[in-house]
Amino acid sequence: MDRAKTRNWRPATRAVRGGTWRSEHGETSEALFLTSGYTYDDAATVAARFAGEEEGMTYSRLQNPTVAMLEERIALLEGAEACRAQASGMAAMTAALLCQLSAGDHVIAARAAFGSCRWLVDNLLPRFGIETTVIDSAEDAQWDAAIRPNTKVFFFETPANPTLDVVDLQYVCDLAKAHGITTVVDNAFATSALQRPLNFGADVVAYSATKLMDGQGRVLAGAICGSEEWIEETLLPFQRNTGPNIAPFNAWVVMKGLETLGLGAHKQSENALELGKFVEPRVPRMLHPGLPSHPRHELALRQMDAVGPIFAFDVESREKAFAILDALELVDISNNIGDARSLMCHPASTTHANMGEEARAEMGVTEGLLRINVGLEDVQDVIEDIDQALKQAGF
Numbered sequence: 001m002d003r004a005k006t007r008n009w010r011p012a013t014r015a016v017r018g019g020t021w022r023s024e025h026g027e028t029s030e031a032l033f034l035t036s037g038y039t040y041d042d043a044a045t046v047a048a049r050f051a052g053e054e055e056g057m058t059y060s061r062l063q064n065p066t067v068a069m070l071e072e073r074i075a076l077l078e079g080a081e082a083c084r085a086q087a088s089g090m091a092a093m094t095a096a097l098l099c100q101l102s103a104g105d106h107v108i109a110a111r112a113a114f115g116s117c118r119w120l121v122d123n124l125l126p127r128f129g130i131e132t133t134v135i136d137s138a139e140d141a142q143w144d145a146a147i148r149p150n151t152k153v154f155f156f157e158t159p160a161n162p163t164l165d166v167v168d169l170q171y172v173c174d175l176a177k178a179h180g181i182t183t184v185v186d187n188a189f190a191t192s193a194l195q196r197p198l199n200f201g202a203d204v205v206a207y208s209a210t211k212l213m214d215g216q217g218r219v220l221a222g223a224i225c226g227s228e229e230w231i232e233e234t235l236l237p238f239q240r241n242t243g244p245n246i247a248p249f250n251a252w253v254v255m256k257g258l259e260t261l262g263l264g265a266h267k268q269s270e271n272a273l274e275l276g277k278f279v280e281p282r283v284p285r286m287l288h289p290g291l292p293s294h295p296r297h298e299l300a301l302r303q304m305d306a307v308g309p310i311f312a313f314d315v316e317s318r319e320k321a322f323a324i325l326d327a328l329e330l331v332d333i334s335n336n337i338g339d340a341r342s343l344m345c346h347p348a349s350t351t352h353a354n355m356g357e358e359a360r361a362e363m364g365v366t367e368g369l370l371r372i373n374v375g376l377e378d379v380q381d382v383i384e385d386i387d388q389a390l391k392q393a394g395f
């Protein structure tokens with residue numbers, strides 16, 4: 001098959017067929033290549049491959065056919081020139097930052113972020129002499145005001161975990177371009193099925209593929225997308241020598257997940273909107289970009305095809321939040337997201353527990369905050385479960 005033609009396919013076709021490399025057996029479903037090494041017909045061939053003069057695999061830290069198929073499929077869906085898969089979302093975030101930063105550089109990050117992403121910004125980068133500033137991404141002017149001559153990277157999630165802050169992609173990417181700053185967007189809450197940051201001028205899109213891309217809560221996985229030049233010259237020297245590689249089995253699972261990513265992400269978004277409308281009048285505070293009460297509702301609708309399966313709401317205290325969780329019968333208490341199952345968690349005591357009270361308060365992760373991933377069950381069953389749990393907790 002002419003691989004260049006796959007770029008003309010529409011997204012649903014790319015999701016199902018993109019990146020398929022058939023072996024001589026003609027298998028319909030992509031093959032799982034569980035191999036760490038490769039063999040060669042003669043010594044000259046291996047020398048040519050190591051010299052980069054001949055295409056081909058040499059060692060699975062550098063290339064693996066199953067992983068390469070996943071990478072090609074993700075790049076096609078993202079509209080990116082290139083993609084490299086990683087062992088987990090955090091392996092992807094760490095590699096996307098460390099591959100391009102050195103002591104003396106400065107990073108500006110949105111303060112609302114997944115706990116481990118904030119740990120990278122608040123603890124890891126400063127240990128290596130990289131300065132960091134966190135800003136409130138809801139105020140566009142804060143990005144501009146924080147720029148210094150040594151600012152190298154903007155790093156943010158949109159929508160953010162777990163407060164659903166929405167960053168103005170066009171504004172922030174334009175600002176970055178004007179200052180020669182590289183934009184790294186964590187697109188885990190949306191995925192390419194709902195939002196494509198590269199279309200707004202983002203440079204790098206990094207993923208936890210554990211979430212919606214797997215779609216069924218099975219494996220840890222991550223990915224980084226960017227231009228061919230950036231991947232080859234900036235990411236690969238780091239990745240090839242530090243080895244945050246995804247296992248071929250996990251890559252295969254995610255690749256199969258991608259075939260139904262669009263269907264799942266849109267249906268789960270629909271379910272989350274319906275549940276969100278039901279919950280909003282019952283609770284003191286709602287954080288759902290799909291509802292008009294969200295401060296960036298219009299922006300979210302403008303830059304996303306649908307706002308995703310995750311939202312949060314505040315019930316004022318840890319006691320009340322725990323009472324709701326403990327009353328659930330169908331929805332599971334779980335800190336994962338992107339799963340086909342509806343899952344609910346209390347971020348302050350789980351995903352954001354280790355960041356300290358002050359940082360939690362600053363980013364709006366209150367003691368009464370609950371985050372829900374709405375799955376693919378019949379949404380009426382989920383609504384009934386949340387209804388009875390809210391009633392039991394006095395809402």
Ligand SMILES: *Cc1c(COP(=O)(O)O)cnc(C)c1O
Nearest residue numbers: 088089090114157161188208210
């Ligand atoms: C889960 C998550 C991560 C980390 O991904 P892992 O696959 O768990 O390592 C990073 N960013 C966001 C926004 C996430 O939701």
